[in-house]
Amino acid sequence: MLIRRIARPMLATAFIATGINAIRRPEQLAETTQPFVDKAKTQLPLQAADLIPSDAQVLVRINGAIHIIGGLALATGKFPRLASLTLAGVIIPTTLAGNGFWNETDLDERAEQQAHFIKNVGLLGGLLITTVDTEGKPSLAWRGRKAAAIASDKVTAVLPSTAASATTAGVLAGRASHIAEVVTERAGELAEVATERTASLSKAAAEKQAKLGERAGKK
Known part of the structure; x- marks a missing residue:
């Protein structure tokens, strides 16, 4: 459908731009992300904590790369549902770490962070809609139920009917x-x-x- 070819690149643009900015200038995001990194490394299990980089700038760049890759996949229609689900998974911690307006005391900074927070919530809604867009094809749940019904019909066809079973029992x-x-x-x-x-x-x-x-x- 033509609308999907237009809407998907429009939705992906924000993530690609954010990812490029995070890779080129990670310092500001890393400053706000570092407390979350330190807290996660102390509270998570040791095996999970070892997977998180100690330097917040490295984590910000990895997050930016995910934004770019997911955005390009969504824009080009390559696995759009998986790309949308991945972007939805990274936008939540990014928003909480980078746009926590409730922690700001300066009114201007608070208003700016609140605007970014609301924008990201809107992007998250668009991603969630895209994750359930099957492009007119049956969903996985419907395919599973259909396959189960077909298998049940085949098993029933192989088994003898009630009348045939009664006749066989009478003969025996x-x-x-x-x-x-x-x-x-x-x-x-x-x-x-x-x-x-x-x-x-x-x-x-x-x-x-x-x-x-x-x-x-x-x-």
Whole structure:
């Protein structure tokens, strides 16, 4: 959309200019930033405190570089949402450290710092709007819900339906009943055969025993 190509460079201009000024002349910002640096290094955990430069001028220049890089990315439309989110993250501590008008006793200086503070609040609002601008594309949350719905439909399609499950269960129950009947019939037949054979063997054994007894009497 044409309005985005115009509005993004306009919003980015303030950050690029601020970043260039911070790199070229960091002394004034470093003077107001140094107390915050000293306080952070004493209150933060040791590992986090070691990441913060002791010299406030170095920190001001790093912050300026972030302003320039983020501003250029926003102006050219390269990852504009990520660039806006990054700039929003750095403008808050920059504003608190550099434009704390509530600490000023001089009325003119207080009014000037208050004007800068209000300007930065307006820039922060513009950045927040840009971070949620999807350019008409579905948001990540919508894409996640859509992907979950598609996956759920695929799983449901693979699983058998309720009617199919009931039919399958009926078939399996019928087969199990038939197998049980066959086993019962075969077991009865085997019992009858075993009984007949046992009776035959007993009869044959009795006859042989009688013959053996007759032979023993003749001797």
